[in-house]
Amino acid sequence: MKDKIKIGIIGGSGFTGLEIVKILSMHKYVEIKFVTSRTYKDILVSDAFPSYMDYGSSNLTFIEKPAKNNFKEIDLVFLCLPPLKSMEFLKEINYDYDFKVIDVGSDFRIKDPDNYRYWYGTEHVLKDMLQDFTYGLPELNKNKIKNSQYVANPGCYPTSVLLGLAPVLKKSGLKITNINIDSKSGVTGAGRKLKSMYLFSNMDNNFYAYSANDHRHIGEIEQEIENLSGKHFNICFTPHLLPINRGIFSSIYCKMENKMNEKGYIEEICDHFKEFYKDSPFIKFTGTEIPQLKDTVGTNMCLIGLCVDSRTNTLKIFSAIDNLVKGAAGQAVQNMNIMMGFDEKEGLISSGIFS
Numbered sequence: 001m002k003d004k005i006k007i008g009i010i011g012g013s014g015f016t017g018l019e020i021v022k023i024l025s026m027h028k029y030v031e032i033k034f035v036t037s038r039t040y041k042d043i044l045v046s047d048a049f050p051s052y053m054d055y056g057s058s059n060l061t062f063i064e065k066p067a068k069n070n071f072k073e074i075d076l077v078f079l080c081l082p083p084l085k086s087m088e089f090l091k092e093i094n095y096d097y098d099f100k101v102i103d104v105g106s107d108f109r110i111k112d113p114d115n116y117r118y119w120y121g122t123e124h125v126l127k128d129m130l131q132d133f134t135y136g137l138p139e140l141n142k143n144k145i146k147n148s149q150y151v152a153n154p155g156c157y158p159t160s161v162l163l164g165l166a167p168v169l170k171k172s173g174l175k176i177t178n179i180n181i182d183s184k185s186g187v188t189g190a191g192r193k194l195k196s197m198y199l200f201s202n203m204d205n206n207f208y209a210y211s212a213n214d215h216r217h218i219g220e221i222e223q224e225i226e227n228l229s230g231k232h233f234n235i236c237f238t239p240h241l242l243p244i245n246r247g248i249f250s251s252i253y254c255k256m257e258n259k260m261n262e263k264g265y266i267e268e269i270c271d272h273f274k275e276f277y278k279d280s281p282f283i284k285f286t287g288t289e290i291p292q293l294k295d296t297v298g299t300n301m302c303l304i305g306l307c308v309d310s311r312t313n314t315l316k317i318f319s320a321i322d323n324l325v326k327g328a329a330g331q332a333v334q335n336m337n338i339m340m341g342f343d344e345k346e347g348l349i350s351s352g353i354f355s
Contacts, residue, residue: 004031005340008066008077008099010089013037013048015188016104017080019329021045021060022052027333027347029340034070037062068093076100076340078332083107083216087126100339101150104332108133108152109220119219135224136335138344139280140166145338153335154224156327157183157217157239160250162224163283163302164319167276168254168269169229175257179225179233183250184240188324203243212238246324247293252317261310269306269315277304281345282326282334291320298322298353300330 007024011017012035024030040048041064054060071077077099079086086107110116113127124130134144136151137159145151154162161181168174187203218237226232270287277283284291284303291303303320321327330348337344 004029005075006031006033006073007336008033008070008074009035009080010066010077011036011080011085012045012062013040014080015324016328016332017078018045018049018052019324020078020080020104020332023329023333023347025052025054025058029342029346032058032060033074034063034066035060036065038064071097071099074099076102076336078336079103079105081105083120084122087124087129090129091125100148102136102153102332102335102339103133103151104153104328106155106216106220108150109135109154109158110223112223115219115223119214119216135227136331137162137224138331138334138338139163139277139283140228142338142344145335146341148339151335151339153328153332155217155220156185156248156321156323157215157237157250158220158224159327159331160248160302160319160321161221161237161252162228163321164250164252164304164317165225165254166228167273168315168317169225170276171272173258176229176233176254177257178236178253178255180236180253180255181221181250182238182240182253183248184242185248185323186242186244186246188245203241206243207240209238209240215239244293246297246322248319248321248323248327249291249293250319252319254315254317256313256315258313260308260313260315266308269308273304273306282348290318293320295352296320296322296326298325299350300326300334300348301352302326 007030009017009020012021024032040062043062045060046052046054083106086103086105111130113124116124133150133152134148135141136145136153215237222235273285282300284301286303286305288307290305296303306317308315333347334344337346
C-alpha cells in the first residue's frame with residue numbers, strides 16, 4: 001500500500017477546482033489538506049455543493065487563504081485560478097517550497113514571454129519560471145512530466161486539437177499545407193461568470209461563434225504544433241458556444257500536399273493513429289466513425305475519428321472530450337499521477353453518464 005500524498009487546491013469552488021475535489025475524493029492515494037474559496041470560506045464543501053459526497057468522513061471545509069504552515073505539509077498544489085492569477089499567487093507566496101505545482105490555469109503554457117504578452121495583453125510577472133513548467137499533455141510528454149516539479153495543464157480547446165493533430169504531425173511523409181480548426185464547447189468552459197450571454201434564456205436554443213479573431217488558445221496551439229512538427233503554422237481557429245453544459249467537439253481540417261486518393265491511404269492513416277496511441281489508456285480511436293460528445297461526458301477520454309476528402313485533398317480529424325475532465329480536472333489528476341509515480345489511470349476510471 002502506497003502512502004497517501006497530501007494535496008492543496010487553490011480555487012476549489014470553480015467548475016474545474018470542484019471537479020478536482022470530486023475526483024481526488026475517490027483517489028486511493030490522496031488526502032486533501034486544504035481547498036480555498038473566498039465565496040464559500042468556512043463552509044463545508046459538501047454543504048456548498050451537495051453533489052460532493054464525503055459521507056461525513058473528511059469534513060473538508062473551504063478556507064479563504066492558506067497560511068505558510070499549510071504549505072509545509074503538502075506534496076502538490078493545484079492552481080485553479082483565472083488568467084494572470086496563478087503567476088501572481090506564486091509570486092506572492094515568495095518563499096522556498098518543496099511541493100510540486102500543477103497550474104490548471106493558463107499562465108505557464110506559453111513559454112516565450114513576448115508571445116505571452118501578445119496573447120494575454122500584459123507582461124508575465126514570473127518570466128524566469130516559464131521554461132520550468134512542462135506542458136502537461138500526458139499522451140505526448142509523459143516522460144518529461146514524470147520528472148517535473150512544475151506542470152502547466154493544457155487548455156481545453158488545445159487538448160482536443162493537439163490530440164487529434166499529433167499523429168499526423170509526427171508521421172513522416174505527410175505534408176500539411178494549411179490547418180483550419182472549428183471547435184464547439186459547452187458553457188462550463190467559460191467558468192462561473194455571471195454574464196448575460198451565459199444565462200439560460202440566452203443559451204437555450206442558441207448557438208454562435210465567439211472570439212473569432214485571435215482567441216488566446218491560438219498561441220498555445222501554434223506553439224505545440226511547432227514543437228511536434230518542427231514547422232510553424234498560422235492556424236485558423238474559430239470557437240463556438242453550444243447550449244450544453246459540458247463537452248468540446250473539434251473538427252480539424254488539414255489541407256495536404258500529398259495526393260489522398262491512392263488505394264489504401266485511409267487504412268494507412270488509421271493504422272498510424274492506432275499505433276501512435278496504443279499505450280494511451282484515455283484515447284479511443286474510432287477510425288472512420290465520427291465520435292460524439294455524449295460518449296465522453298463524465299470521462300477522461302478523448303475520442304478521435306477521421307475521414308479523407310479526396311476531392312479537396314483534405315484530411316478531416318474529429319475529436320471529442322469532456323472540457324471539465326480531459327480538458328481540465330481529469331487531465332490535471334492524470335498529470336499528478338504521473339508526477340507522483342502512480343498508475344496514470346488511478347481515480348480516473350469512469351464509463352461516463354450517457355445511457
